[in-house]
Amino acid sequence: MTRSNKSTADKPKPRKSIGRRLPVNPEKTASAQKARVRGLLAAASEKLAADPTGASVLADEALHAARSLRDSLLHGEAALALAACHHHRADLPKANEFIEESLQAFERAGKSSRLGRVYKLQALVFSMQDRVSLALAAAVKSLSYPDLDAKDRAFVFCVIGSCFSRLFDVPTAVDLMERRALPEADTSGDPQAIVACYLRTAAYLNMCAVWSAGIPHSLTVGIKRPDNLASPAEYLERAMRYLDVCETHGDNMLIKDRPYFFAERASAVALRDGYEHALPFLGQARAVTSDRIPVTKPFVLLENAVIARIAGRWDEALALIEEMQRLPAWHIWQRTVFFELSCIYRALGKDQEALRALEKFTDLQTNMARLANTWVDDALNQQRYGKQLDLSHLRSSVLDTAEPAALQRASRYVESNLHRRLALSDVARQSGVSVRTLQTLYQNFHGVSASAFIKEQKMQRAHQMLAGGDVSVYQTADAIGYTSPHNLSRDFRERFGYAPSDVRPSSAKR
Structure with missing residues (x-):
């Protein structure tokens, strides 16, 4: 008898084993998500100095995840990280937006002791917006929080120095930097803080040399020249000494500070030895600018233009400024740009162009004075910084050791x-x-x-x-x-x- 052949299709299919679904542990899931956010923030921090755009992508992803976790502390850290990215990209309105979100998150978390770094960043942003009084108030406020270490405090005093150069005069800024910023940087032992502080002090000393020599500068317009200014040679000698300190930390210098360093070296050399001797340093400054740090290239072009204008290279200075104005971040220095253009056009005999540039500079200077010396009228900032700022008291308290x-x-x-x-x-x-x-x-x-x-x-x-x-x-x-x-x-x-x-x-x- 023949055995019947059943088709494969007729064979019963094996039943799938239905395993018991393991219960999800919410605490472990939340812990894993928080660890992921921290990893994103760490990666963003590593990327920030060299690639703020790439860092902002990571910080933005971290912030979205932190919001969904309803963890106010992590939310505040992520918002602060994204604000720092936008600050490095010179997108100041966005930086302010996320600074505010960070402040509110830390306040909700009851972590007021964490606010020092937030106010430090807000001071930087206010300073770049020419809101000098607010920048000064935020900087001084940041110093009252315990989360700032010596490195942080050194950078805060850099902001205060920038404010003093605009609210008072450049020698006052030098005084502040030498009394407060440089000691904090030295205490920190951090090469980046040391370079930042010594480099900015050298820049102010270069400006003092220009003022002492009677050369027009945008920061000295309308300010009575002090009788006790040192000679240009004395200021330049100190500036070169501070730049030498920066050079010893060259390998650890931030990408954004490298072009700044070569530009200030060029400025000191041009004033001391002549324009031709400064050209190699200007070439190095342009060579180390980075498209990823949008403020570096326009800054170097403007510094080159100022040096060329002081040397009487009018056509060269004009070409450099026109090149700078084609870059997206040039507007941060527009007040200085129109001052330089007024000088250059006048020297070239272009009186109408010189007058228009001077009018624009005057409008911007008036607006800066308004922002610098009048207080804010919005309730939020009044709540944070007070209804008015006593500049004379603040100046003496900071200079005379707060x-x-x-x-x-x-x-x-x-x-x-x-x-x-x-x-x-x-x-x-x-x-x-x-x-x-x-x-x-x-x-x-x-x-x-x-x-x-x-x-x-x-x-x-x-x-x-x-x-x-x-x-x-x-x-x-x-x-x-x-x-x-x-x-x-x-x-x-x-x-x-x-x-x-x-x-x-x-x-x-x-």
Whole structure:
């Protein structure tokens, strides 16, 4: 008998095994999403200096994710990162928008001690918008928060120096930089902070040399020339000395500071030795500009034009400014541009063009004076910065050291002894005051207790060490005076919102 052949189609199909679906753990999912946001922010921070456009893509993705997580602390960090990207791209309205979002997020999170970096960035943006009084108010306000380290404070004093050069005069800016910015940069030991501060001080000294020599400059228009100005040679000698300091840190110089460095070197050399000797430095300045940092190229072209105008190379100066005006970010310096054009056109005998340029400069100068010396009328900024700004008091308080000497001694002692378990009695003794006075000083000038200030400095140092890589949580705890890595992890998570083990190397704040 023949065995019947059943077709394959007739064979019963094996039943799929239905496995039990594992329950989703919401806490683990949220933790993974937060870790992803932190990774995006770390990558954006690494990319920011060289490629702010690429960094903004990462920061924007992080911000969208942070919003959906309803984590106000992470939301504030992501908004601040995106604001920094737009600042580097010279998109100032967008930077302001995300600064405001960051401030509100940190305030919702109850983390007022985190606001120093936000006000620092807002000061930078206000300064670029010629809102000088607001920039000064934001900068000074940022100094009262404990999350700023010496590097941050050095950059804040750079902003204050820029404000002083416009509100008062350039020698006052030099005084501020030498008294406050340079010591903070040296204390930080950070090459980028050192270059930024010494480079800007050299730039102000170059301007002082121009003023001393009686050469017109946009920053000295309408200001009475002081009787006690030094000779141009003295200012230039100091400027060159500061530029030499910058050159020793050349390998660590930020991309945006490299063209600035060569342009200021060219300016000093042109004033001291003549225009021809400055040409190699001007060539180097143009060679290191970056299309990814949109402010570098127009700045170098303008500096070259100013140097050429001072040397009497009128046609060359005009061509450089016309080239600059074809670039998108030129408007940041439009006040200086129209001043230069008024000088150049007058020298070339083009009186009508010179008059039109001078009228535009006058309008912009008047507007800057209004923004610099009048206060804001919106309720939000009045709430943050007060209803008016006493410029004379603020000038003296910043120049005459905003912090009492005892508080400065205490802070220096804390920063140099973070490896120890610091008792308030030790800090008070080193600063020459009682514990009670020490507490009052920190509360009045930093808005936190002395213990909270010390803890914040330890957390910042821990983050820097972990971000640098090649160091364990145990080693970090030992290096900042913690007896247990568990205690460090607890305080670190409370401060930053994530564990020390989550810190990605090279994600330290810039």
